[in-house]
Amino acid sequence: MVSFFLSLASGLLLSAAFAPLNWWFSLPLSIALFLYAVTKTRHSYFVAFVFAIVFNYFTLSWTGTFVGLIPTILLVLLQSVFYLPLGLISFKRGRVSRVWLVLPLLLVCDELRSNFPFGGFGWNRLSFSQADSPYRLIASYFGDLSLSAIAISLGIALYLFFARAQLVSVALIMLCSTIAILLPAQAAGQGSARILAIQGNVPQLGLDFNSRAKEVFQMHVKQTNIALSKIDSKPDAILWPENAVDVDPFINRDVNDQIADIAIQSDTPIIAGVVLKTPQGLQNASIMWSDKGEVATTYVKRALTPFGEYIPLRLLSEFVSPLSKNVTDFIAGDKAVMHTFAGVKASPVICYELIDDATVNSSVSGTNLMLVQTNNATFAKSSQSMQQLNISRIRAIENNRWLVSVSTTGVSAVIDNQGQVVSITKQNNAAYLYDKVDIIDDESIAHRFGSLSSIVLILGFFGVYLRKRSYDA
Template sequence: MVNIAFAAFLVSAAFEPVGIWYLAVIGLALYLQKLRSSSRPMLHSLAFGFILNAIVLYWSGKYVGPIPWLLLSALQALFYLPVGWVYRRTHRLLWSALALLAMEEIRSRFPLGGFGWTRIAFSQVDSPALPIVALGGVIALSAFTLAIALLLVHLRGKNLAAILSLFVIAFLLPANPQGSGEVNLIAIQGNTPEVGLGFNSRAKAVFDLHRDVTRRVTADQYDAIIWPENAIDIDPRLFPEVQADIAALTGDLSTPIIAGVVQRAANGPQNASILFGEDGIRESVYIKRGLTPFGEYIPLRRLAELVSPLAKKVNDFIPGSKRVTHTVAGVELGPIICYEIILDDLVRDMAKNSQVLIVQTNSATFAGTAESAQQLAITRIRAVEHSRAILSVSTVGISAFIDNNGRVLSQTGENTQESLAGSLVLSNYRTLINRILS
C-alpha cells in the first residue's frame, strides 16, 4: 500500500500548486506497475483514487470540515474500482488504462452533472503535449499522458524511442493561430471583507469594495469593466441605491460593466452575469446553467444536512436554460461562471458562439487554498482547447489574462484588492475537436 500512496502523491504533485507535470507520468506508471503485481487490484485502485483526490481536493474541506471532503474523495475513488476490476479480468494494463480514461469521462458527467476536477489532463497545463487538447480535447491529453506512463512501465530501448518520438511530435504540434482585432478590458478584483462561507453575509460591503476600486479606473479607456462572480450579491432591482451606484459608475466612466450578480427570481436566487450599459441599464443577462452541487443547490437534502449542518444554510439556486453572450464594442464575449469551467459541453457551447471568453469566479469561499491555482490551470487548458483568449476574474484572486494558447499574459496575487488591465485578441478559429463535435 505504501507504493500506491507514493504513486498517488506523485500524481497529486502534478496538479497546482506544485504543478510539476511529469510527476503525473511517473506516478501513473508506478500505479500501473503496482496493478501488474497486485493480488488485489481493485483495492489498490480504490486506495490510489482516494489518496489522489483527497490530496488534490483538500481545499474543499477548509471551511466545511473534514467529512464532506472525505466523502467527496471517497465518491471520486469509486470510479477507480473498474480499473482494478478490468485488470483482474484481463491482466492487460492497456485495457486498464482505457478503463481509467472511460471512468474519467463518466465521472465528468455523472452523478449530478459530474465532477471532473482531478482529470489527468488538468495536471498537464505545462506539458509540451498541451496543444493536443486543441485536436482531441481533454480526453486526448489524458490519453497521451497515460500512454507515456504505459511505455514507462514496459521501459525498453524501443519504448524509450517511442516516448521520445511522442514528445517530439507533441512539441512540433502547431499553436493555435492568432486572430485579428482585440477587446480592451479591465478586471476588478475588489477583495472581500472576510473569506470563507460567511463572506456573503456582508454582500453590500463586497459591492462597495468593487465600486471603490472601479472609481479609480481611467474614464473611457476600456471597452468594458469586468467584475467577478458574487461582486453584487444583492439584486440591484430591489436596492435602488445599488442601481444608482452602477449607473453613476458606467455613466461617469463612459464604460459598460459586466458583473457577477445574485438576482432574485420568483422561485429562488439566480447566479447571473449581467452587462450594464453606459446608462446603467441591463443589456444582456446570462443565468448560470451549471450549478455547483452542494454549493448552489443541495441534492439529497435530508442526507446532506445530516452529514453537515451547514447544508441548511444553502438556498437552492435556479439554473438558467439558455446561452447568452455579451456584446461589447461589436465583440461577442462568452461568460462562464466559476464551476462551469469544468463542464466540457457548456464551455464548448459558449466558445463556439463567442470571440473571447470571460470566466467570472468567486474564490473567497476557498481563499488561502490551492483551489484558485487549480482553477486557473483548468482555464488555461480550456483556452487552448477552444482557441479563445480568456479573462478570468476573481473576487480575491487569482485574476488573469490568458491568450488562446494558454499563456498567462498577466495576473494578480491572492487576497489583494487591485485591478488588472489588458487586451484579448479575438478569434473565430475552430479547433479540430470543436469541428468534430459541432
C-alpha cells in the first residue's frame, strides 16, 4: 500500500516538471521516489503502471477539453502501457544494479511512444520538460534524449545517495552533470533578420474556433495593419500562424488579393498558415507570398495529427467519440520546403510536426531559421500552449537555431538558439512580436547525427546496466 501511494506521488512529481509548473528538477526527484516505490513491492508492474497513468493524465488532461473524458482516458492508458517494463526494476536478491535499468527503459519508452502507433505521440517526452534545466545545452550535442538521460541519472544518484549504495556511481553522475552544465553554446549567428509575427486571435475558442473562417482571416489582417503602423522599420518577413487563412485563397480570390495587397504595400513577404482545398483533398500548408504579391513557395504539412487531421480506425473512433464524424481527413505533403527571403532560409514546421523527430530534422537541413506555425485555439485555456513553447525551446537548442513560433491565440514567442525566450505574447488576445533574429548556417552536432545519437545513447546505457549487473554478481 505504501508503494502504491509513493507511485502516485512520483507520477505527480513527474507531471510537475511540465507546464504549467515547469519544475524541471521534479523529474529527478520523481525518479528517485519511483525507484524507492518499485524496489519495495512485490507488485512492481502495478506500481509502474500507476506511476505512468498519473503522470500521463496530469500532463495530457488538456486533450479532453472539448472531446470529453473517454478519449483522454484511452490516450492515457495507451501511453502508460509503454511504462510497464519498468516493473523489471524490482529488487531480486538485493541487487542494487537493478535501479540502473530505469535509465535505458525510460529512454526506450520515450522513443517507442514517440513513434508508435499512428506515428506516435511524444508530446510529454521527458526531455521536453527540461527547457529550464542548467544542462539544457547538451541537447545541441547529443540530441534531446541526452536531456532525459541526465535528468534520470540524477534521479538514480539521489536514490543511491539516500540508500547509501554505490557512492562512486553517485560521484560519477554528478561529475558528468557538471560537465554538461559547462558545455558552451554552439555557433553564433552569421547575420540577422527582422520578423513580424502576428497573433490575430479568433472570435471564439474551442472546436468551433474557425466556424467563421473569414473572420479569423480578417482579424489577422487587422492586427497586421496595426503592427505595420506601429513598428519603426520595415520587417524582412511577416509571419501568420497555422489556420490564419482557413479558406483556400485560390478559390476565394478576395482573400488572395488582400494578402497580396498587404505584401505589396508593405514591400514585405508574408508567410501564412493556409488550408488548401485540392482535388485530392484538404491540405494544411505554409505559403509565402513575395513582396510582389505572388506565391513564391508552398510547404504542405507532412506529419498530420492523428484524430485531428485524419482519423485512424474511423469506425472505432466514431463509436468512442461522435465528434470524429466531423473530421475530414487531410492529405499529407511529401517533401520539405524552405521559404527564402533577405538571405534567410526558413524551415516551416506546422504545429504537431514539432514533436516528430524525422520531420523536424529534414525540415531544418540546409536552413538557418526555424518558423513554427501553430493553432492553439482548441486548447487555449489549458497548459497545452505553454507545453508546446517548451518543446519549441528544446528544438531550438537541439538544432542550434533561432525559432519564431506564432499561434492564432498564443502563446507566440521568439526563442534564441540557447532556448531562451526573447519575447512572448499573452494567450487569448490579439498581439504581435517584432524582433531581430540571428541567422545561423552551421549545423549542430545533434542535427548532424540525427536519430543515430539516440540509438547510441540507449545501447550505451543498456551496456552500463549489464556491466553493473555483472559487477554485483
